[in-house]
Amino acid sequence: MSALQIRHLAHRYGNTAVLHDVDLSIARGEVHALVGFNGAGKSTLMRAALGMIRPDGGVVRIDGVEVAHLDNAGWGRVGHLIDTPFVYPELTVRENLWAAARLHGVPAAAAGARADRVLADLELGQWAERRASTLSQGNRQRVGLGSALVHGPRLLVLDEPTSTLDPAGVLLLRELLLARVATGAAALVSSHHLDEVARIAARVSVIHDGTIVGELDPHGVDLERAFFAMVHAADEEARRVETLR
Numbered sequence: 001m002s003a004l005q006i007r008h009l010a011h012r013y014g015n016t017a018v019l020h021d022v023d024l025s026i027a028r029g030e031v032h033a034l035v036g037f038n039g040a041g042k043s044t045l046m047r048a049a050l051g052m053i054r055p056d057g058g059v060v061r062i063d064g065v066e067v068a069h070l071d072n073a074g075w076g077r078v079g080h081l082i083d084t085p086f087v088y089p090e091l092t093v094r095e096n097l098w099a100a101a102r103l104h105g106v107p108a109a110a111a112g113a114r115a116d117r118v119l120a121d122l123e124l125g126q127w128a129e130r131r132a133s134t135l136s137q138g139n140r141q142r143v144g145l146g147s148a149l150v151h152g153p154r155l156l157v158l159d160e161p162t163s164t165l166d167p168a169g170v171l172l173l174r175e176l177l178l179a180r181v182a183t184g185a186a187a188l189v190s191s192h193h194l195d196e197v198a199r200i201a202a203r204v205s206v207i208h209d210g211t212i213v214g215e216l217d218p219h220g221v222d223l224e225r226a227f228f229a230m231v232h233a234a235d236e237e238a239r240r241v242e243t244l245r
């Protein structure tokens with residue numbers, strides 16, 4: 001059974017269709033990357049996968065359970081970061097991580113140790129007692145990632161997690177993700193950085209105009225060229241179908 005299974009997902013914003021018949025399976029023990037241009041539909045797909053928006057069609061299952069029916073324990077096994085990292089501005093970094101652990105069901109007796117572990121893992125120690133509102137953007141992103149990881153989730157959904165990280169942060173996140181999936185967790189990660197994706201992902205799905213148009217080989221020689229060839233072929237096919245109408 002997949003950690004995350006998406007079948008025939010469709011969504012419109014008003015009159016604009018942004019996801020068309022999307023199928024995606026995220027297996028345990030691997031990072032699955034989602035790449036595509038700005039506006040391709042990555043965040044919308046992830047929001048629908050996490051039940052943040054109700055799609056117009058299709059079904060999403062986490063550990064075999066439809067998201068609408070997932071209970072607190074089920075959500076406690078999920079960690080996510082979508083768009084701006086969620087932090088409580090008035091709380092310190094350590095308090096934010098502690099709160100995230102508690103909100104994901106970690107018992108009070110264990111939450112402090114979990115927060116400390118994440119402070120070390122993401123090299124946030126020197127900022128531990130700083131209010132989150134005073135952090136730089138990249139460190140806020142680290143706190144958001146820490147909040148997604150602190151409870152030891154079995155499924156991670158991360159939307160452009162490296163967008164504001166410095167190279168040291170990118171490296172730390174890569175190591176953390178690979179360590180997590182080595183324990184059998186699953187991760188869906190969107191990115192614009194094909195070279196970064198190639199280092200962590202076992203599978204790379206390409207989304208274009210709201211459709212999954214294919215998979216790239218992360219070990220392939222020229223990922224960028226393969227990416228552009230794939231989206232170009234999808235555009236050509238769309239034009240061909242349009243002229244037949």
Ligand SMILES: Nc1ncnc2c1ncn2[C@@H]1O[C@H](COP(=O)(O)OP(=O)(O)OP(=O)(O)O)[C@@H](O)[C@H]1O
Nearest residue numbers: 013014016018036037038039040041042043044045
């Ligand atoms: N709340 C909304 N209302 C209307 N349209 C929206 C809304 N959110 C997203 N869209 C549109 O849906 C399409 C897909 O957006 P989405 O944010 O999913 O793309 P993305 O692949 O995540 O892009 P990016 O790489 O820029 O983050 C875009 O055309 C976007 O303008």
